[in-house]
Amino acid sequence: LVETGDSPILNSRLKVQGLRSDGTEIPVELTVTQLEEAPPVFMAVIRDLSREKRHHRQLEELSRENAQILTSAGDGIVRYDLEGTITYANPAAAELVRCSVADLIGRPLHATLHHSHADGRHYPARECPAVHALHGEVCHVTSEVFWRADGTCFPVDYTGAPIREDGEIVGGVCVFADITEQRAREDHLRERANWSARIHRGLRDELFVMHAQPIVDIGTRKPLMHELLIRMHAEEGGFLGPGGFLPQAAQFDLMGDIDRWVVAEAVRIARDRAVTVNISAQSVADIFFTSWVQRTIEEAGAPPENLLFEITETAALEDFDLARQLVSGLTEMGCGFALDDFGTGFGSFTDLKHLPITHLKIDISFVRDLSRNDNDRRIVASIVSLAKSFGMRTIAEGVEEEASLELLSELGVDYGQGYFIGGPVPLDEPNEPHAS
Secondary structure (H helix, E strand, C coil): CCCCCCCCCEECCCEEEECCCCCCEEEEEEEEEEECCCCCEEEEEEEEEEHHHHHHHHHHHHHHCHHHHHHHHEEEEEECCCCCEEEECCHHHHHHHCHHHHCCCEEEHHHHHEEECCCCCEECHHHHHHHHHCCCEEEEEEEEEECCCCCCCCEEEEEECCCCCCCCCEEEEEEEEEEEHHHHHHHHHHHHHHHHHHHHHHHHHHCCCEEEEEEEEEECCCCEEEEEEEEEECCCCCCCCCCCCCHHHHHCCCCHHHHHHHHHHHHHHCCCCEEEEECCHHCCCCCCCCHHHHHHHHCCCCHHHHHHEEEEEHHHHHHHHHHHHHHHHHHHCCCCEEEECCCCCCCCHHHHHCCCCCCEEEEEHHHHHHHHHHHHHHHHHHHHHHHHHHEEEEEECCCHHHHHHHHHHHHHHHHCCCCCCCCCEEECCCCCCCCC
């Protein structure tokens, strides 16, 4: 071609094999045109035919009426005539649409497949892209909607292609697959990105604040420390409770970022008062978290004895070795460590045996009905006895009435916490406990 300016390949569409750099071959269409005559300059356009070849293979399988392939195919396959009426459906198609094969036969394709605009508006029925195959077009569409016989629908990825006999289009075929799980994964990733941006914006723009709930000496009713609880400024005003953002933070692995902000705030506050602060399972599993907390305490100059950290039994059991490293490292500095929700998990005695815990927090489920439930009283008495044998202090959560507070005192519980004593309020607001 370069020597003569003429060749059979010029201005022709050639079907050839293309060789990729990894050694695989793909079918391509090659078109060569001449741009300039002297000196001769040519342009070659190469088009990947892989998808088209796959469509053609599907059509060939249909035309050969290979019943075994059609029957065993995992994707739904329907064939339709020039009027758009379904003339064949494989079992997978019937299963996806939740009706029988017989019910699909004779049904208009556009009554089964609905094509929507991005804003949710529907195209006219006859503009269903799969019907365009009857005009010789091959279409591939994602996220269209198939309607089931029971009135529910599901998103699909489908390909519509024409069927030809002796060069004439005699109908079309549509191959479709349910992409509900794919959509769910995409939604999950999108929600994760949204929450990640929202939480990081909250940390950057100081949208998070700390509230404090008093913990009192049950004997004297005097507050000894405050538990720090995170809140988030809501767009409509007021505060968003932890239930409004912590479950999402945990779901999308963002608790580590929140924990570091909370601990940094707690260390700052601990320079002036004793506080307790919660640590999530994600931070327990962070091999760098212990050294970061130690460094943060040292740099802030906070008295370690003013800090009581809390982890749940569940968090401790997720990675016991790292939990032991965390508890040991911080208690050696002089910090306290409490096992939260004690009595609700299955590893309680293992935790006490191997973790240098200084406090046990008795779960609210054993405290709320203490004055009305003998079993709760027996459980609390057992926890107190167990704690004393290990040289630990006990903190009862969920004190909501005077009677419970009196019983906790009789049972030998050291500290109490709950709405009867005082609820969580901003740090600068007074929250005096009830007098004895």
